[in-house]
Amino acid sequence: MNNKFKIAIVGNKDSILGFKALGLDTYNANDATEATAVLYEIKKKEVVDDERLGEARPAYAVIFIIEDLAMKISEEDYKNLSEDALPAIVPVPSPKGTSGYGLKRIGKMVERAVGSDIFGDK
Amino acid sequence: MAKLNVKPTRMELLNLKRRLKSANRGHKLLKDKQDGLMQKFMEIIREAKTMRREVESKLGGAFKNFMFASSMMHPAMLETALLYPSATTELEVETKNVMSVHIPYFKIKQEGDILNYGYLQTSAELDTALKSFQDVFLLLIKLAEIEKQAERLAVELETTRRRVNALEYKMIPDIKETLKFISMKLAEQERSTIVGVMAIKAMIEAQEEA
Incomplete structure (x- = not known):
């Protein structure tokens, strides 16, 4: 089976330009509503490996998203977007520097799994 | 705890005994699953945390390099230089089954040169910037893998925990x-039948004696 997936990055133009050179697909989004729309669109994209079988799989395995935008996406949209095995949606810090959102996200996962954030920084 | 709404018959008693048995077995199995998941989750989440810190600091450096590069060049020039990348990046995904959760593993396939532009109109800083992006990128993919694994496990753990608790604190006590x-x-x-029979017997005996 062909097992190739693409990688996408969503963010404003200045932040994502550098990633473009690496061969990632870049999607421009300037605010959270735009980003949400773009994410849904990316998620919908599928590849059909074998026409006869008609099996489709997501085209993208990983979608990076600039933190500033990721923070403002509503919980419900985020849940819909990330419920499947693929793609993985990963927030990355913007050129302005990290806001701690990524670590907070990990804390949330712990909270969800264990019941309380046991690694949380006091 | 609320008693279940059933009729107090021997039939129901047998049915409920059977249900209690399977509830106990289910509870034990789910508890084992929860423990297994938790073990894996802790392993992954620790790694994710250190990884996240590392990536964030390194990516900051890469962005700084890129800022330098873009300030040295005309924006239009920069954009043209990066407009048609010759490098392609693809991922191969394999999934592994941990306690019936499929977690992804990524393998990266990169082809082509990232420095794909004329050297005349671009600055040397751009080369450094892109190289540092390239370095961080491998870490980023690793981070994506680990975070997705953690996320999948967290969701599964949550449902398992709920199931275990529902069985332990609701279903089993109720049945009991x-x-x-x-x-x-x-x-x-x-007892009431026996007493009834005894009373009738006493009445009959009293009648016979009279």
Whole structure:
């Protein structure tokens, strides 16, 4: 089976330009509503490996998203977007520097799994 | 705890006993699953945390390099230089089954040169910037893998925890209470029949003597 997936990055133009050179697909989004729309669109994209079988799989395995935008996406949209095995949606810090959102996200996962954030920084 | 809404019959008693048995077995299995998941989750989440810190600091450096590069060049030039990348990046995904959760593993396939532009109109800083992006990128993919694994496990852990708790604190006590209620009721009925029979027997004996 062909097992190739693409990688996408969503963010404003200045932040994502550098990633473009690496061969990632870049999607421009300037605010959270735009980003949400773009994410849904990316998620919908599928590849059909074998026409006869008609099996489709997501085209993208990983979608990076600039933190500033990721923070403002509503919980419900985020849940819909990330419920499947693929793609993985990963927030990355913007050129302005990290806001701690990524670590907070990990804390949330712990909270969800264990019941309380046991690694949380006091 | 609420007693279940069933009739106090021997039939129900047997049914409930069977249900209690399977509930106990289910609870034990789910508890084992939860423990297994938790072990894996802790392993992954620790790694994710250190990884996240590392990536964030390194990516900051890469962005700084890129800022330098873009300030040295005309924006339009920069954009043209990066407009048609010759490098392609693809991922191969494999999934592994941990306690019936499929977690992804990524393998990266990169082809082509990232420095794909004329050297005349671009600055040397751009080369450094892109190289540092390239370095961080491998870490980023690793981070994506680990975070997705953690996320999948977290979701599964949550549902398993809920199931375990529902069985432990609701279903099993409820069944136990109902069982007790039914057996009490049946015993009471039995006693009442015996007393009834004894009373009738005494009455008959009294009549015969008279």
